[in-house]
Amino acid sequence: MNGLMTLWADTGVANFQWPELVMMAVGGLLLYLAIARKFEPLLLLPIGFGAILANIPNAGFNDEGGMLYYIYHIGIETGVFPLIIFMGVGALTDFGALIANPKTLFLGAAAQFGIFATLFGAILLNLVPGFEFTLADASAIAIIGGADGPTAIFLASKLAPDLLGAIAVAAYSYMALVPIIQPPIMRALTTPEERQIKMEQLRPVSKKEKIIFPLAVLFMTILFLPAATPLVGMFCLGNLMRESGVVDRLSSTAQNELINIVTIFLGLGVGSKLSADKFLNLETLGILGLGAIAFSIGTASGVLMAKAMGRFSKSPINPLIGAAGVSAVPMAARVANKVGLEANPHNFLLMHAMGPNVAGVLGSAVAAGVLLAIVG
């Protein structure tokens, strides 16, 4: 009988508590979004499963010695996983559209306004009872506006590790919701005539330019913002491997096997932070709300900047491509293309939108570097 009682005491049924059940339901919701709705499945599936594993009573996944404990401390706390993902993203990125039309760099810069503007929202939330965000917390939350998952995770792991789970979930959720969040803002800020603007064909970019570009970016980061070199450096390494054409095997590994393996562990590691005590609180709601605001402001800033540039530019600029400045590669560029096609079925903006899109990746990495240098 004692054996039976001991066995019963070790079952999940006997040990479940409501917060853990709620968090497992949150994990189930993330799995549903990933599988049924195809929302960022590569990340939300392992995150959702990690959330379920992390909340299993008596399993000890998050305790010292548990698998998720080690995954988190080795890969995320050290910042290694997001950086390896960034290397893979660099290897996947073609900067041709940006090099062909460098003006789009300013659209990528404008969209970062969402990050810095959200700092105010996070600080003002402290006026509401139940919220207690420090400036470091506010900075980590604001980076959601950059719509760049690895950058958000990297910065959160450095500035606000306790908020990492909520920040990562918010960042990836909003990236998945780009096709829903952005179009109304883009339509509200542009006229039908502006959405129909056709842009000039991009010039061909030489191989040498593509090889020198990542080296130039790295050199500038070393000179002006060493705090951003972990992110920018890994990104440039991946891109140089791609463009140099002499290490196709390494480039292929960074683009495929390595990024896939690390994505699994990154997702599980983020999921491990979705424990009831850290996620089920008012602050998570605040983070989700602030993330949406940051994202919307970033989109609006990009569109408005594109409109302003269009007035002074010799070559026409369709303001829709400004919305792609928030990163979220390549989803934001696809959305700009789709909204453009609605206005003019013969106007393909995808390649033009890829310029601000990849500029946004650089812009958000620079913004993260600034926050890390000043607040960190």
Added chain:
Amino acid sequence: MDITGSLVTAFMLLGLGMAFVYMFLGLLFICINLMAKYIPADKPVISAKRKAPVATQAANQTQVSPQVIAAITSAVQQYRKARTV
């Protein structure tokens, strides 16, 4: 936490951060323009394999066989005769 102090810091971060992002990407803009100016464009690659068949095809087109010329000539003559009659 002192809200006013934090808001002032956030305002400073906003100004400094945006200025820095613009400065950084602005310098990159200059860099890319310099690259476009001084780095020569890739030469178009024309493979010898593709060139050869085009040349032979062109040569073939200019060399029409005498039999074809004779056939066309006789057809034209027959047509003219038929018209005059």
